[in-house]
Amino acid sequence: xxxxxxxxxxxxxxxxxxxxxxxxxxxxxxxxxxxxxxxxxxxxxxxxxxxxxxxxxxxxxxxxxxxxxxxxxxxxxxxxxxxxxxxxxxxxxxxxxxxxxxxxxxxxxxxxxxxxxxxxxxxxxxxxxxxxxxxxxxxxxxxxxxxxxxxxxxxxxxxxxxxxxxxxxxxxxxxxxxxxxxxxxxxxxxxxxxxxxxxxxxxxxxxxxxxxxxxxxxxxxxxxxxxxxxxxxxxxxxxxxxxxxxxxxxxxxxxxxxxxxxxxxxxxxxxxxxxxxxxxxxxxxxxxx
Amino acid sequence: xxxxxxxxxxxxxxxxxxxxxxxxxxxxxxxxxxxxxxxxxxxxxxxxxxxxxxxxxxxxxxxxxxxxxxxxxxxxxxxxxxxxxxxxxxxxxxxxxxxxxxxxxxxxxxxxxxxxxxxxxxxxxxxxxxxxxxxxxxxxxxxxxxxxxxxxxxxxxxxxxxxxxxxxxxxxxxxxxxxxxxxxxxxxxxxxxxxxxxxxxxxxxxxxxxxxxxxxxxxxxxxxxxxxxxxxxxxxxxxxxxxxxxxxxxxxxxxxxxxxxxxxxxxxxxxxxxxxxxxxxxxxxxxxxxxxxxxxxxxxxxxxxxxxxxxxxxxxxxxxxxxxxxxxxxxxxxxxxxxxxxx
Numbered sequence: 001x002x003x004x005x006x007x008x009x010x011x012x013x014x015x016x017x018x019x020x021x022x023x024x025x026x027x028x029x030x031x032x033x034x035x036x037x038x039x040x041x042x043x044x045x046x047x048x049x050x051x052x053x054x055x056x057x058x059x060x061x062x063x064x065x066x067x068x069x070x071x072x073x074x075x076x077x078x079x080x081x082x083x084x085x086x087x088x089x090x091x092x093x094x095x096x097x098x099x100x101x102x103x104x105x106x107x108x109x110x111x112x113x114x115x116x117x118x119x120x121x122x123x124x125x126x127x128x129x130x131x132x133x134x135x136x137x138x139x140x141x142x143x144x145x146x147x148x149x150x151x152x153x154x155x156x157x158x159x160x161x162x163x164x165x166x167x168x169x170x171x172x173x174x175x176x177x178x179x180x181x182x183x184x185x186x187x188x189x190x191x192x193x194x195x196x197x198x199x200x201x202x203x204x205x206x207x208x209x210x211x212x213x214x215x216x217x218x219x220x221x222x223x224x225x226x227x228x229x230x231x232x233x234x235x236x237x238x239x240x241x242x243x244x245x246x247x248x249x250x251x252x253x254x255x256x257x258x259x260x261x262x263x264x265x266x267x268x269x270x271x272x273x274x275x276x277x278x279x280x281x282x283x284x285x286x287x288x289x
Numbered sequence: 290x291x292x293x294x295x296x297x298x299x300x301x302x303x304x305x306x307x308x309x310x311x312x313x314x315x316x317x318x319x320x321x322x323x324x325x326x327x328x329x330x331x332x333x334x335x336x337x338x339x340x341x342x343x344x345x346x347x348x349x350x351x352x353x354x355x356x357x358x359x360x361x362x363x364x365x366x367x368x369x370x371x372x373x374x375x376x377x378x379x380x381x382x383x384x385x386x387x388x389x390x391x392x393x394x395x396x397x398x399x400x401x402x403x404x405x406x407x408x409x410x411x412x413x414x415x416x417x418x419x420x421x422x423x424x425x426x427x428x429x430x431x432x433x434x435x436x437x438x439x440x441x442x443x444x445x446x447x448x449x450x451x452x453x454x455x456x457x458x459x460x461x462x463x464x465x466x467x468x469x470x471x472x473x474x475x476x477x478x479x480x481x482x483x484x485x486x487x488x489x490x491x492x493x494x495x496x497x498x499x500x501x502x503x504x505x506x507x508x509x510x511x512x513x514x515x516x517x518x519x520x521x522x523x524x525x526x527x528x529x530x531x532x533x534x535x536x537x538x539x540x541x542x543x544x545x546x547x548x549x550x551x552x553x554x555x556x557x558x559x560x561x562x563x564x565x566x567x568x569x570x571x572x573x574x575x576x577x578x579x580x581x582x583x584x585x586x587x588x589x590x591x592x593x594x595x596x597x598x599x600x601x602x603x604x605x606x607x608x609x610x611x612x613x614x615x616x617x618x619x620x621x622x623x624x625x626x627x628x629x630x631x632x
């Protein structure tokens with residue numbers, strides 16, 4: 001019983017991590033209809049920024065996390081302004097090719113700069129080990145992830161639903177032309193959202209180094225997971241991707257623990273079935289224009 | 290009546306063999322004789338060319354963007370490997386066809402998943418199928434050899450007469466002949482009314498349906514055909530290299546394939562072949578400059594191609610040849626930008 005709960009908790013932590021990693025993609029892919037396969041590259045950038053700061057410059061882990069966010073966001077906005085924005089109106093094929101190219105470049109560049117082996121981030125002692133909660137062993141690190149990601153999710157939901165920026169974003173997504181007509185600077189809103197999504201991915205990358213593993217092939221290995229979260233979750237709200245990532249996280253952890261022989265293809269099968277059953281995602285409306 | 294005959298004369302005219310096409314194949318054959326030390330890489334190019342033709346059939350002619358075309362390549366590769374390993378079918382040519390058919394069956398079955406939904410769903414489903422097969426191949430390691438791949442494949446002589454030699458001479462000519470035969474078939478297909486209807490579907494599925502083209506059935510048919518081609522390419526891979534490992538399913542293979550096709554140009558069959566030649570040369574070049582990090586340069590090429598624009602690049606490349614052709618043979622003979630790239 002206790003092990004089930006521990007696994008469930010691990011799955012929830014994993015799922016929340018996936019959500020932070022992928023929710024930027026939910027905006028670019030789901031809302032802006034841009035097939036960005038390079039999203040994982042931003043996560044990897046955040047992870048490596050954090051690793052360098054903590055391991056080589058001796059920063060405390062919690063001080064490095066915000067910098068992982070900022071670093072990835074800066075990279076994101078630089079690329080958005082120079083490259084991505086020319087491709088919003090192009091065909092999906094062009095977008096796929098472009099973002100695969102970016103993934104390849106990032107993989108090789110990180111391999112060149114940081115080496116090809118897996119990188120570990122030195123964690124503060126307070127985050128190691130487990131605590132015992134009503135007989136259920138809970139990893140401290142995972143507990144922190146659940147806390148951080150839970151707060152982020154709440155904040156995102158509030159920003160999207162309550163703030164002026166949130167309503168501008170929703171307007172820009174619903175009908176860009178009408179939004180421009182109302183005086184909303186749509187490209188700016190998109191650029192900012194893109195950068196914010198990249199920043200979140202970077203933060204997720206930094207947090208996930210311990211759980212998912214951080215090496216130069218990160219963007220390729222987890223690309224499918226991010227895509228699953230977005231396509232299965234749909235994009236009409238933040239709740240869809242959130243539930244999808246929780247589902248994916250719990251299913252993946254449980255699958256690896258209880259039926260290790262079945263391997264990852266349960267997830268792929270489930271994804272294909274869901275996509276066929278509801279092409280617009282479990283919780284969403286279509287992103288197709 | 291006149292409109293109909295116009296269409297058919299136009300189609301017939303575009304289906305006629307041109308001098309440049311004959312020259313292309315003569316050149317390919319000449320290369321096979323001229324560079325005896327480069328058999329292996331040329332075999333690689335031929336195989337990749339065939340694989341690219343396969344993707345072109347669905348991407349260039351039918352407009353289906355696939356991220357998982359390696360699935361069929363891998364199934365073909367493993368089928369050929371298993372057939373040879375267990376001595377089920379020893380004759381390579383028959384094994385080749387059987388492997389292609391196995392891939393075609395898979396293509397037929399998965400085509401029903403692929404024709405549903407929009408671009409994005411198709412991307413995800415094709416990618417998912419390739420990953421699924423890779424995971425399956427890894428899981429059933431007692432059949433596929435898992436991460437070690439199939440080992441100890443021994444190929445019997447082709448047609449019982451031409452044994453595979455270690456320099457890859459037989460392999461090259463075998464691949465070249467297979468490519469040529471399949472190319473003829475593909476050429477016949479894309480210039481047939483069936484091929485024309487595919488282009489209509491690519492340009493506008495709704496209109497195509499309105500003029501009476503059974504869109505879904507056509508897409509299923511061409512997807513199956515493309516799977517057959519990819520299966521053959523995979524089987525050639527196993528037969529000429531005598532190994533099949535998990536990386537035949539890998540995402541990088543599908544991604545590289547897209548690059549090949551994009552370099553060469555989509556929507557005309559030579560695009561895949563020319564792309565394969567250029568891609569392999571680029572790869573050789575980058576690998577000799579930076580052995581470990583050539584992926585970076587491949588990525589850069591992809592980004593550059595997209596940023597500059599595919600159609601524009603092809604216009605630039607064709608500028609000088611067209612100038613020469615115009616001087617020699619008059620305005621009409623000029624090579625135009627392939628249809629698939631036209632804006």
